[in-house]
Amino acid sequence: MNVTLFGYPRTGKTTLFNLLAGAHAAVHAYDDGKREPNVRTVPLPDPRLDRIAAAYPEKKRIAAALDLTDLVGISFGDVKTSLLLGLLRKADGLVHVVRGFAGEDIPPARGRVDPAADIRSMEEELLLADLVLVDARLERLEKDLKKMKDPEGEKERDLLLRLRPALESGHNLRAVAMTAPEEKLIRSFAFLTLKPLLHFINIDETDLGAVRRPGDLVPGLAAPATGDTDQGAMSPSGPGRRVLAFCGRIETDLAELEEGERRVFMAEYGLAEMSAPLFTRQAVSFLDRISFFTVGKDEVRAWTVRRDAPAAEAAAAIHSDIARGFIRAEVVSAEELLRHGALPQAKEAGAIRLEGKDYVVRDGDVIYFRFAA
Ligand SMILES: Nc1nc2c(ncn2[C@@H]2O[C@H](COP(=O)(O)OP(=O)(O)OP(=O)(O)O)[C@@H](O)[C@H]2O)c(=O)[nH]1
Ligand SMILES: [Mg+2]
Numbered sequence: 001m002n003v004t005l006f007g008y009p010r011t012g013k014t015t016l017f018n019l020l021a022g023a024h025a026a027v028h029a030y031d032d033g034k035r036e037p038n039v040r041t042v043p044l045p046d047p048r049l050d051r052i053a054a055a056y057p058e059k060k061r062i063a064a065a066l067d068l069t070d071l072v073g074i075s076f077g078d079v080k081t082s083l084l085l086g087l088l089r090k091a092d093g094l095v096h097v098v099r100g101f102a103g104e105d106i107p108p109a110r111g112r113v114d115p116a117a118d119i120r121s122m123e124e125e126l127l128l129a130d131l132v133l134v135d136a137r138l139e140r141l142e143k144d145l146k147k148m149k150d151p152e153g154e155k156e157r158d159l160l161l162r163l164r165p166a167l168e169s170g171h172n173l174r175a176v177a178m179t180a181p182e183e184k185l186i187r188s189f190a191f192l193t194l195k196p197l198l199h200f201i202n203i204d205e206t207d208l209g210a211v212r213r214p215g216d217l218v219p220g221l222a223a224p225a226t227g228d229t230d231q232g233a234m235s236p237s238g239p240g241r242r243v244l245a246f247c248g249r250i251e252t253d254l255a256e257l258e259e260g261e262r263r264v265f266m267a268e269y270g271l272a273e274m275s276a277p278l279f280t281r282q283a284v285s286f287l288d289r290i291s292f293f294t295v296g297k298d299e300v301r302a303w304t305v306r307r308d309a310p311a312a313e314a315a316a317a318i319h320s321d322i323a324r325g326f327i328r329a330e331v332v333s334a335e336e337l338l339r340h341g342a343l344p345q346a347k348e349a350g351a352i353r354l355e356g357k358d359y360v361v362r363d364g365d366v367i368y369f370r371f372a373a
Helices: 013-021 047-054 085-090 115-147 151-168 180-189 205-210 248-255 259-269 275-286 311-318 320-324 334-340 343-348
Strands: 002-006 038-044 060-062 064-070 093-100 197-203 243-246 289-295 299-306 326-333 353-355 365-371
Touching: 002 013, 002 085, 013 038, 013 064, 013 093, 013 197, 013 248, 013 275, 038 275, 047 060, 047 289, 047 299, 047 334, 064 275, 064 299, 093 115, 115 151, 115 197, 151 180, 197 205, 205 248, 243 275, 248 259, 275 289, 299 311, 311 320, 311 326, 311 365, 320 326, 320 365, 326 334, 334 343, 334 365
Parallel strands: 002 064, 002 093, 060 299, 093 197, 197 243, 289 365
Antiparallel strands: 038 064, 289 299, 326 353, 326 365
16 A cells, blocks of 8 residues: 655655654755655554554554655646656555745745645646547547447547546546446556545645635645544545645654654644654555454454445455455444454354455454455
């Protein structure tokens, strides 16, 4: 599972990467000409995993992991031809880091600081990159179809012809209703506008009061209504843009402090939470995935799988052998399991269900896969 940080030059991508990954990658990448991305894997905290693991103190606890990639800035207008396009396409989710801080010493990429304009133009660039891909594929398909009849190719062409106008009229492919087989048909294109996208605005400390209400900060770009909490700001449901804000400079200073001291300064700035826990807590749902858990011989472990995935796919996330030899899944929700204490007691109480390979996995399921080796 991976997320890529990208955006125009000097917006604070590496600063955010360091905050999220607890890393110390050099900023000023634009000075030394470094082109390779920074990469780091971070564990995703999950209180349910902690509580299940607490019932098994002798077993190791293994959190689900998220791979973070930090790209160098892409110049305005360059996304569709960027050498980094391949890396963007590989991502499961995209975090667009947006310049919101003034900072006269660091000239903004487009001459002025205008997060709303940057968000709109980056979204257009993503649409355009997908459109280029659709057109190139359509041209190729039409040529082939003239030479030879190919029902699969015709299906693909018809679908692409349906996607094209959506892109042209400024709609993400996420907004186009597609059947599961259709989604599969175009999966290999790795369209950018199909990916979960979050705009993360790097704001000035004077705007910190608005940090969890970026909709107030950037009028017209309201995140889905979230009341006073940040909950749901990254959630994929609903048509709204997903926008969060952080203050790179302040958080970088705060990250150096000890917990107690940090709390004091955070309170002073009116900052309820640092970006790292905020982000990692919501990363699984941001990526349109859900978590499930396994209690193995030696370890209690969290996994993630695509939302709406069947049990067979969850099994495959662990090991292809388990998917291949799948017999039954023994399933109990984490809540139910914890009510009984541990698996043996839950079993005794008849709380464990036997499910087949088509069972749609629910967030928080604890699963034991029976399989034939
Ligand atoms: N004033 C101010 N400066 C910041 C803030 N965040 C980052 N910077 C500075 O902006 C410069 C660029 O930050 P980076 O994190 O390297 O930005 P980047 O987007 O990774 O840059 P490239 O990879 O070169 O595109 C650095 O000098 C940072 O110290 C902020 O919130 N406020
Ligand atoms: Mg950078």
